[in-house]
Amino acid sequence: MNSLWGVILATMVKDIRLEWRSKDALNSMLFFSLLVVVIFMFSFDPLAEESRHIVGGLVWVGFLFASVTALNQTWARELRNQVLDAYRVSPGPANALFLAKAMGNFIFVSVLEALMTPLFVIFYNVRVLGPAWQLLPIAILGTWALVVNGTFFAAMSLRTHSREIMLPLLLFPISIPAVVSMVAGTTAILTGEESAHFYIVLLLTYDVVFTTACLALFGMILHAE
Amino acid sequence: MKRLFPILSIFTVILLAYALYEALVVAPTDAQQGDVYRIIYYHVPSAWTAFLLFFINFIASIQYLANAKPSTKTAAKWIVIAIGVGGVIACFLPPVQRLLPTGMRPSAVATTVLLIPIFYFLIGKLFPGERLDMLAVTSAEVGVVFCSIVLVTGPIWARPVWGIWWAPGDIRLTSTLVLWLIYVSYLVLRRFSSSAQTQMLAAALAVFGALDVPLVYFSIWFFRTQHPQPVIGGGGSMDPRMLHVLLISWMAFLCFAFLVCWSRFRLELLHREIEEGHAMESLSGSGVAPRASLPLGRSSR
Numbered sequence: 001m002n003s004l005w006g007v008i009l010a011t012m013v014k015d016i017r018l019e020w021r022s023k024d025a026l027n028s029m030l031f032f033s034l035l036v037v038v039i040f041m042f043s044f045d046p047l048a049e050e051s052r053h054i055v056g057g058l059v060w061v062g063f064l065f066a067s068v069t070a071l072n073q074t075w076a077r078e079l080r081n082q083v084l085d086a087y088r089v090s091p092g093p094a095n096a097l098f099l100a101k102a103m104g105n106f107i108f109v110s111v112l113e114a115l116m117t118p119l120f121v122i123f124y125n126v127r128v129l130g131p132a133w134q135l136l137p138i139a140i141l142g143t144w145a146l147v148v149n150g151t152f153f154a155a156m157s158l159r160t161h162s163r164e165i166m167l168p169l170l171l172f173p174i175s176i177p178a179v180v181s182m183v184a185g186t187t188a189i190l191t192g193e194e195s196a197h198f199y200i201v202l203l204l205t206y207d208v209v210f211t212t213a214c215l216a217l218f219g220m221i222l223h224a225e
Numbered sequence: 226m227k228r229l230f231p232i233l234s235i236f237t238v239i240l241l242a243y244a245l246y247e248a249l250v251v252a253p254t255d256a257q258q259g260d261v262y263r264i265i266y267y268h269v270p271s272a273w274t275a276f277l278l279f280f281i282n283f284i285a286s287i288q289y290l291a292n293a294k295p296s297t298k299t300a301a302k303w304i305v306i307a308i309g310v311g312g313v314i315a316c317f318l319p320p321v322q323r324l325l326p327t328g329m330r331p332s333a334v335a336t337t338v339l340l341i342p343i344f345y346f347l348i349g350k351l352f353p354g355e356r357l358d359m360l361a362v363t364s365a366e367v368g369v370v371f372c373s374i375v376l377v378t379g380p381i382w383a384r385p386v387w388g389i390w391w392a393p394g395d396i397r398l399t400s401t402l403v404l405w406l407i408y409v410s411y412l413v414l415r416r417f418s419s420s421a422q423t424q425m426l427a428a429a430l431a432v433f434g435a436l437d438v439p440l441v442y443f444s445i446w447f448f449r450t451q452h453p454q455p456v457i458g459g460g461g462s463m464d465p466r467m468l469h470v471l472l473i474s475w476m477a478f479l480c481f482a483f484l485v486c487w488s489r490f491r492l493e494l495l496h497r498e499i500e501e502g503h504a505m506e507s508l509s510g511s512g513v514a515p516r517a518s519l520p521l522g523r524s525s526r
Binding site for chain 1: 290293403406407409410413414417418421422425426429430432433434436437440441443444
């Protein structure tokens with residue numbers, strides 16, 4: 001157990017340090033989602049009442065697209081200098097590597113969300129009518145849902161030609177229930193018309209199911225040669 | 226086996242023609258919808274066939290993954306038996322029965338649950354080793370074709386009856402569309418993946434897809450459905466003469482799907498034999514490679 005957390009912590013700290021120095025993933029994500037905000041604003045130009053209904057969808061679609069740019073770089077980094085091959089022959093558990101990568105991505109996407117959400121609020125004049133604190137569990141569970149499958153499929157698409165294109169093709173169909181719950185839950189809270197409890201429970205189920213599936217199958221994906 | 230194929234082909238053609246005749250001429254006209262409804266004789270059998278093929282794909286994929294290690298193989302066997310037995314018993318317990326949607330009969334659900342171990346062991350017996358993966362790719366490809374038929378014929382029917390081509394957010398329509406998307410991404414992965422690890426990756430994706438489908442279903446649980454209730458095992462009802470034609474049509478579609486799957490499977494088998502032959506040839510240098518020069522006319526044995 002100790003070695004599991006040791007490997008997780010070491011890999012995650014290394015990733016965060018790399019990101020802190022280069023800021024590759026975060027900068028591209030931030031600029032990308034800023035563009036999404038601006039383009040959506042020009043294409044819809046909504047009133048305050050309308051925006052309450054659509055902004056949940058816009059926010060999450062923006063984050064979904066932006067997170068793909070970060071997820072694509074997760075494993076590509078390890079291909080240089082055969083780092084991934086070194087992992088494969090090392091005695092460290094495969095799942096520790098996966099969890100470290102997923103947690104690292106979770107932190108990056110959370111930072112993105114924390115920085116971009118105020119912009120959405122400003123540009124679309126959003127005022128929350130429902131219980132606003134429920135947005136937090138939706139954000140946490142939703143981000144984990146995107147990131148855990150994204151990390152897994154990014155590892156999977158490493159083994160394909162044109163892997164940058166493969167990741168969204170694999171990730172988006174599987175993410176549909178998570179995206180539906182995130183969007184519907186956020187809209188429910190923003191409009192205050194219905195309860196978001198069902199969607200939070202659904203997101204939790206999604207997270208538990210797919211985290212288990214990822215952990216069960218990641219070793220196979222890593223060692224598939 | 227070689228002679229069976231043309232015989233089955235002729236039989237399928239006759240059955241398809243008969244089903245078409247029954248659907249267009251014999252089946253009574255619907256009192257409310259008129260003749261438009263006759264498209265269900267293509268729509269519903271395609272849907273059943275597509276779901277059956279995706280189910281086969283899932284079973285084959287999960288078995289392929291489980292067979293990678295002897296320990297998981299044994300564990301998977303017992304889990305499948307437990308699912309079969311536990312599922313059937315659970316269907317007849319009152320608390321579980323209350324959870325079922327209204328109109329869905331417990332016996333129908335129990336039969337479906339029972340199909341899991343039956344298919345698992347049948348497929349494991351008939352398709353050992355690498356053939357499991359060949360079955361998976363075959364059933365996915367043919368399943369996507371039938372699912373596309375469902376998604377095309379549905380809007381054609383919906384336009385005159387509902388007045389709209391597509392009902393956004395409808396539970397049945399959306400889950401079928403997502404299922405189709407997942408399996409298209411499965412085929413894309415197989416196409417783009419480099420040779421050696423494709424099977425494992427594809428099998429993992431198929432498992433993810435199968436886990437996704439119930440979640441898709443629940444995520445749109447609150448959305449109302451416009452789609453007619455299922456005829457078998459659901460709350461829908463149908464004139465017995467119509468049901469008779471529907472079942473004939475389904476038989477014809479099943480035969481057709483089986484035929485297509487069979488030829489696709491043979492193609493895949495030959496394809497891999499040739500690849501293997503090429504690999505052997507390059508391994509043995511310029512030496513004789515007995516399996517490399519396969520004539521294409523050789524049938525599967």
